[in-house]
Amino acid sequence: MTAKPTMSFWQIWNMCFGFLGIQFGFALQNANVSRIFQTLGASIEQIPLLWIAAPMTGLIVQPIIGHCSDRTWTRLGRRRPYFLWGALLAGAALLLMPNAPALWIAGGLLWILDASINVSMEPFRAFVADQLPSSQRARGYAMQSFFIGIGAVVASLLPWLLAKAGVANTATPGAVPATVHYAFYLGAAALVGAVLWTVTRTREYPPEQLEAFAQAQPAPPRAAAAPKAREAWPWLAAGGGLAAWIALAQLAPELYLLAGGLLAYGLALLVLARVRRGNAFTQIMTDLHAMPEAMRRLAVVQFFSWFALFAMWIYTTAAVTEVHFGSSDTASAAYNAGANWVGVLFAAYNGFAALAAIAIPRMVARIGLRLSHLVNLWIGAAGLLSFLFIRDPDWLLASMLGVGFAWASILSLPYALLADSLPARKMGVYMGIFNFFIVIPQLLAASVLGVxxxxxxxxRPIGALLVGGVSWLIAGLCVLRVAEPGLRRAPAGLASQEPRA
Structure with missing residues (x-):
């Protein structure tokens, strides 16, 4: 074969089903880890730094896993070994997280949990591109968004549902309630089970067949030249200058994270300019430097999109419990009722996202990928900004309708805009590099949001939701700078993706 055959609905269903389990892990993490940190004694100012585990592991793990999976072939295939081992490690971390006896142990377990989820998740994006022809890729990414929504609904609701079933929702000061314990145990089982389904129910094309497919496609653009040493000096100067200013002005120590990131990137460019030996680091950095123009422009969109999401994930629990339930005491019934309601709200936006995965393709067919993404981001911005004006917590469900549309769009439309501009033989590493622009804004959020x-x-944590709403407004404007490849073909692929189960 020189062209990939189209897949049936159920084949795409099976290859994306593992995302249901992965989202169980992410949703439990997003909705409950701040609660666990506060229960173990973390202050509001400490929470962003404790959450730094998530973006740091993504920044390091995803491009490495993408690079390695591009070069892997075993009896399980190319991507599936990473699905399996990442899921097993993440399941173990979910079992341990609610039992952490101290704040520093909980912080360490978050590193392990997020790294393991990233090992399992990153190859899934490349898996879709490997297995599906170009005309079906958007359908595959939309199916992933559907499973993300469904998995997150159930996982986010678990503590609330368990409380309704009579499981204790309060505990002594410094102890995590039983509802959270059992939710994490059930999440571990769901994560491993769903990934095992995809591993056992799918097959992968062998390397020689993928190479034949790639040779039948138009040649990718010529890679850009390796960076020059002079390109490193502005980054080094900016990082060094910022670090000196933080020290002299005695600014918040969290800002050293931003300075360190600038210095690290400058040093990486300097090393890349001077070291000519090929290894994983130099290849990943060269690919980063040579990424396609569409990817560069989408990077800005992703930056503002994910900055808003990280602000929401970190601060919604603290904002809702303080503003809408009137308590910041983690041992109080009001605080824990508010924290459980945040789980319901997170379940709601993921449920709305699952519905949006069906509605968005019709929007794309009418107005195109770019305008659809802009509209959805602005609907999400309205949802976040409404938290500042709504006082009845029940009405926050309406706010989550907008957030759900933004979330579904962020999980699918940027990939639909990007997919055709990536060379097939580097699909894994470029998907990992694209996730730089998911984790970099999270690192920035961890360093500056508290300040x-x-x-x-x-x-007041409600201010973080205002910052998030403004970020989505900016992201919507930035998407207009992105070219829309395959304008006529992409909506047709999306339009036919509606789940028929």
């Missing part, structure tokens, strides 16, 4: 809240909002 911004203290400086602009008197430390």
């Amino acid at each position: 911004l809240l203290k400086a602009l909002f008197h430390g």
Whole structure:
């Protein structure tokens, strides 16, 4: 074969089903880890730094796993070994997380959990591109969004449902309630089970067949030249200058993270310019430097999109419990009722996202990928900004309708805009590199959100949701700079993706 055959609905279903389990892990992490940290004694100012585990592991793990999986072939295939081992490790971390006896142990387990989820998740994006022809890729990514929504609904609701079933939702000070314990245990089983389904129910094309497919496609653009040493100096100067300013002005120590990131990138460019030996690091950095123009422009969109998401994930529990339930005492019934309601809200936006995965293709067919993404991001911005004006927590469900549309769009339309511009033989590493622009804004959020809240909002966590809403407005404008490849073909692929189960 020189062209990939189209797949049936159920074949695409099986290859994406593992995302249901992966989202169980992410949803439990997003909705409950801040709660666990606060229960173990973390202050509001400490929470962003404790959450730094998530973006740091993604920044390191995803391009490495993508690079390695591009070069892997075993009896399980190319991507599936990473699905399996990542799921087993993540399941173990989910079992241990609610039992952490101290804050530093919980922080360490978050590193392990997020790294393991990333090992399992990153190859799934490349898996879709490997297995599906170009005309069906958007359908595959939309199916992933559907499973993300469904998995997150169930996982986010688990503590609330368990409380309704009579499981204790409060505990002594410093102890995590039983509802959270059992939710994490059930999540571990769901994660491993769903990934095992995909591993056992799918097959992969062998390397020689993928090479034949790649040779039948138009040649990718010529790679850009390796960076020059002079390109490193502005980054090094910016990082060094910022670090000196933080020290001299005695600014918040969290800002050293931003300075360190600038210095690290400058050093990486300097090493790449001077070291000519080929290894994983130099190849990944060269690919980063040579990424396609469409990817560069989408990077800006992703930056503002994920900055908003990270602000929401970190601060919604603290904002809702303080503003809408009137308590910041983690041992109080009001705080824990509010924290459980946040789980319901997170379940709601993921449920709306699952519905949006069906509605968005019709929007794309009418107005195109770019305008659809802009509209969905702005609907999400309205949802986040409404938290500042709504006082009845029940009405926050309406806010989550907008967030759900933005979330579904973020999980699918950027990949539909990007997929055709990537060379097939580097699909894994470029999908990993694309995730840089998911984790970099999260690192920035971890370093500056606490400072911004203290400086602009008197430390009130509701201010983070205002920042998130504005970020989505900016992301929507930036998407207009992105070219729309395959304008006529992409909507047709999306339009036919509706689940028929």
